Amino acid sequence: MKTPILDELNKIRKRERVSFHMPGHKGKSTLINWADYIPYMDTTELDGLDNLHNPTGIIKESQELAAKAFGAKKTIYSVNGTTAGIYIALGAVTNPGDTILIQRQSHKSIYNAAILNRLNIDYIYANYNEKYHLYTGINPLDVELKLKENPNISAVVISHPNYFGLCSDIEKIAEIVHKYDKILLVDEAHGSHFTFSDKLPVSSLEAGADICVQSIHKTLPSFTQTSMIHVGTSRVNIEKLKRMSSLYQTTSPSYIFMLSLEIARAYMEDEGKYRLDKIIEKAEELTEKLKAIDGVYVFTGDEEDRTIKYKDATKILFGIENMTGTQVMKALMEDYGIYLEMSDYYYALALSSVMNDEEDFDYLKKALEDLARRRPEKGHKAMDFDLPKAKASICLYEAYYSPKEVVNLRESIGRISASFVIPYPPGVPLLCPGELISPELVEYIEFANQIGIEIIGLISYNKEKIEVVK
Ligand SMILES: Cc1ncc(COP(=O)(O)O)c(C=O)c1O
Numbered sequence: 001m002k003t004p005i006l007d008e009l010n011k012i013r014k015r016e017r018v019s020f021h022m023p024g025h026k027g028k029s030t031l032i033n034w035a036d037y038i039p040y041m042d043t044t045e046l047d048g049l050d051n052l053h054n055p056t057g058i059i060k061e062s063q064e065l066a067a068k069a070f071g072a073k074k075t076i077y078s079v080n081g082t083t084a085g086i087y088i089a090l091g092a093v094t095n096p097g098d099t100i101l102i103q104r105q106s107h108k109s110i111y112n113a114a115i116l117n118r119l120n121i122d123y124i125y126a127n128y129n130e131k132y133h134l135y136t137g138i139n140p141l142d143v144e145l146k147l148k149e150n151p152n153i154s155a156v157v158i159s160h161p162n163y164f165g166l167c168s169d170i171e172k173i174a175e176i177v178h179k180y181d182k183i184l185l186v187d188e189a190h191g192s193h194f195t196f197s198d199k200l201p202v203s204s205l206e207a208g209a210d211i212c213v214q215s216i217h218k219t220l221p222s223f224t225q226t227s228m229i230h231v232g233t234s235r236v237n238i239e240k241l242k243r244m245s246s247l248y249q250t251t252s253p254s255y256i257f258m259l260s261l262e263i264a265r266a267y268m269e270d271e272g273k274y275r276l277d278k279i280i281e282k283a284e285e286l287t288e289k290l291k292a293i294d295g296v297y298v299f300t301g302d303e304e305d306r307t308i309k310y311k312d313a314t315k316i317l318f319g320i321e322n323m324t325g326t327q328v329m330k331a332l333m334e335d336y337g338i339y340l341e342m343s344d345y346y347y348a349l350a351l352s353s354v355m356n357d358e359e360d361f362d363y364l365k366k367a368l369e370d371l372a373r374r375r376p377e378k379g380h381k382a383m384d385f386d387l388p389k390a391k392a393s394i395c396l397y398e399a400y401y402s403p404k405e406v407v408n409l410r411e412s413i414g415r416i417s418a419s420f421v422i423p424y425p426p427g428v429p430l431l432c433p434g435e436l437i438s439p440e441l442v443e444y445i446e447f448a449n450q451i452g453i454e455i456i457g458l459i460s461y462n463k464e465k466i467e468v469v470k
Pocket of ligand 1: 080082107109159187189215227
């Protein structure tokens, strides 16, 4: 009997001592013992169990309780993650052919939503902080400039926080967007816990967002794939939102997932709220201790960088001198059984949640003390990841659905990209479908290939080919 997924999951279960990654439940139960509920509670729309696609009973009530807890006018559960949540929310606040303003550093679900909803895209760029080698926040004045320049923009999409827990001045951005009578949609995939503590950044709904989508599973104790779409203002057409929800979500929504969303909300309204404050304290204490370890650095902000308004204390962004973030992440996993959320050239990211034990933080500190003591004497080359900017030639969805051909990189200069080309790090699209391939972009790809940066979207084993519009 071959069970490769089961085998690998069992291996990790044996090896992992501490989780500093998603999902937020960290492999533990809250309020109920999930072992008693799975698989029995995995059921269908039996009498009395309501229907996510037309809720009038228990699902309606559960969503209303969630709306109250998160400060929304209306909440819809997404059992297809924030990915579908973004498709739904963006579909609800736009019409095909509209233009939206997004951050270039947006998650691919936003790009995919633009393809599905046939939207044109205009970009704003997060600040690249050269001192700390990080993309940080959005300057609200850049949003204003774009809205002045391009009156066709109907909605603005902002990520709050970014992957590293950094937040732009979202209140100011909401004020500007509304001054121009546009919609603010917030991708709050990494910020569903904000509502539950004053020590965390302001939530997007509090800041004035019209609509937001949260991956409850990323930072709160619910199962992977469980998200919520929250409506903050009367600018959102609820009937259209419901239609979009039915368009993009499965016709067999999982009761385990919906229950998991309900449990996470109920837990956070009570015990979870107190635990969250404790965990924030513990994460802040750890941050201070890490800063004091010789050879360890932690990013806690940059007073000179005015694009950072808030930093989420539950996300600890750190590194060790003379090691790449990826080497640190690998060593923590292999030598100490500590699994982190992600790493790049400079940093590794530990994601803590209400389900971490206080001892987890002490264990991470000890491991980093030990690892820093053993760090190599010589460092790696300093590198910048501020990407050259591409220019659109045709719109994203047109290029996406066009006939394509594969050509050598050098021959692609002057052609239109048919795919997303994304170097990791920094995980930001260098090229999107519809953008013109310039000599500068090809040089960057060649340079990235040479130094071993992983590039998604190139073709062939040694990555010297690219798909272009025919
Ligand atoms: C910023 C951001 N937005 C949206 C998503 C999609 O969320 P989900 O995994 O819940 O579909 C992710 C997932 O990693 C993300 O990082």
